[in-house]
Amino acid sequence: MTCEAERLAALVSAAAARLAASGPFGEPPPWRTEADPYAVFVAEFLLVRTRADVVARVWEELLRRYPSFEALAAADEGELAALVAPLGLRKRVPLLKRAAAHVVERYGGRLPEESGELQKIPGMGPYTAAAVSAFAFGRPVVPADVNVLRFLSRLTGLPSGHPTKGSPTLRSLVARLGPAEGGPEPGRLIDFTRHVCRPRRPRCGECPLGDLCGSALLAG
Numbered sequence: 001m002t003c004e005a006e007r008l009a010a011l012v013s014a015a016a017a018r019l020a021a022s023g024p025f026g027e028p029p030p031w032r033t034e035a036d037p038y039a040v041f042v043a044e045f046l047l048v049r050t051r052a053d054v055v056a057r058v059w060e061e062l063l064r065r066y067p068s069f070e071a072l073a074a075a076d077e078g079e080l081a082a083l084v085a086p087l088g089l090r091k092r093v094p095l096l097k098r099a100a101a102h103v104v105e106r107y108g109g110r111l112p113e114e115s116g117e118l119q120k121i122p123g124m125g126p127y128t129a130a131a132v133s134a135f136a137f138g139r140p141v142v143p144a145d146v147n148v149l150r151f152l153s154r155l156t157g158l159p160s161g162h163p164t165k166g167s168p169t170l171r172s173l174v175a176r177l178g179p180a181e182g183g184p185e186p187g188r189l190i191d192f193t194r195h196v197c198r199p200r201r202p203r204c205g206e207c208p209l210g211d212l213c214g215s216a217l218l219a220g
């Protein structure tokens with residue numbers, strides 16, 4: 001490892017430890033307190049394109065009408081499309097039904113816990129699989145969405161890279177933010193990147209990382 005790589009790794013580890021000892025950051029969304037993996041799965045599927053506060057009402061109604069993978073797999077496609085239309089997800093309905101059918105047929109209606117296995121389900125990308133694994137099963141993985149990658153870019157001063165995938169260097173640092181490395185619980189990290197190190201006008205004045213962060217030091 002080069003000196004620069006070591007410096008970046010140490011910086012991210014220090015920030016992770018600080019975040020683990022700070023917070024909470026804002027109100028967690030309702031599915032974060034759910035013990036039911038199906039409810040977490042539905043939430044993460046609906047969150048693909050839309051903010052958490054907008055998703056909550058549709059999520060509750062979807063769970064009420066279709067309370068299991070079996071019910072979702074058998075749902076009327078038109079009714080389901082009307083339900084998720086406010087989230088702009090009408091076109092993803094066939095994929096959602098396929099995912100539910102896959103869980104029923106392949107796993108007997110019970111989600112697997114491992115992120116790698118979850119990615120075999122139709123429509124489950126690396127982020128969604130990691131989020132379900134972390135939030136539904138408490139696995140120590142880091143769901144690295146665009147918010148987490150943006151935070152890492154600001155913290156390290158590294159270019160943000162691809163708009164949704166970040167850069168290989170940023171992605172290589174993600175694991176250091178996880179609880180297995182002394183970092184915060186995944187939910188706390190996600191809340192931090194949405195409420196404090198938010199997309200626009202980050203709240204640097206309230207941030208526990210002000211003395212570590214490259215972006216804040218440049219601005220200050």
Ligand code: SF4
Pocket residue numbers: 151154155196197198202203204205207208209210213214215216
């Ligand atoms: S100091 Fe500001 S830019 Fe840096 S991590 Fe905190 S909120 Fe984000």
